[in-house]
Amino acid sequence: MLKLTRKVEYALISLRHMQGKSTDSISSTKEIANHYNIPVEILAKTLQHMAKENIIEAINGPRGGYRIKAKLNKINLVEFFEKVEGPLGLSDCFYDANCMQIEFCNIRTPIQRINNNMINMFRSMSVQDITN
């Protein structure tokens, strides 16, 4: 409950790794996977996904890899989590109403308050707050 997924963790690890190097230097999937003991194939997916979201940039071919493209201090953690994992919320009913309880639910409003607190907390932090 209330956990980050590995995908998000791998994404953050990769960004921090890239940020530790000079701006134009390139990191390959294999390099990152080996360094942090992450399965290559799944890391590849994650990096491709971030590339599609314009967080990083892919360079094809041998000696290729990825480098940071976006301003990480301009991406807050809600944006980041949603780009990597999809919609965020303590309960599904805040973005997808398919719930058997919803008609009688007596806690939706109070939980939504907490949800807002959580969202605001994550929104107040940027990706760079983690990768720096």
Place this chain on the structure above:
Amino acid sequence: MLKLTRKVEYALISLRHMQGKSTDSISSTKEIANHYNIPVEILAKTLQHMAKENIIEAINGPRGGYRIKAKLNKINLVEFFEKVEGPLGLSDCFYDANCMQIEFCNIRTPIQRINNNMINMFRSMSVQDITN
């Protein structure tokens, strides 16, 4: 990602339900399950669990059921979540170090900061903030 479990939701729904009645009145599993469209058996488990944690009190036999035992304004949400679901944390590594990455992990400290923010946020709210 970052969701409450149904168990926690069922627990909160039940508490709010009980709190809406006079202090000594008893709510049976079946009554709550029917009212909120929750599977009886799993709700039974959840209520039994809360009884064991002394949040509610079980009354056996026919016309039995449960009623609130603890002071809900004295239980903060971290305590409550941990009583119902076990240890809380954005990543397992904050309470169970069995992680392939831990030796090389470059984001553990920053994520722990966020984790603390989240924990503090939940600690600042009581169960009663939801059930009232």
Place this chain on the structure above:
DNA sequence: TTATATCCGATAATTTTAGTCGGATATATT
């Protein structure tokens, strides 16, 4: 005595998350 309720361990089903495989495309180097 009976009916109705909690109690509780074992197990099954479902959903989500994590990881694998196969083969395509792009490009630097030789």
Place this chain on the structure above:
DNA sequence: AATATATCCGACTAAAATTATCGGATATAA
């Protein structure tokens, strides 16, 4: 041009977590 190394990407499988079910026990009010 050939080759090696990298990304790209859909389909698939596996594992783990969550959710739900089953069977039968115990407690007690009526």
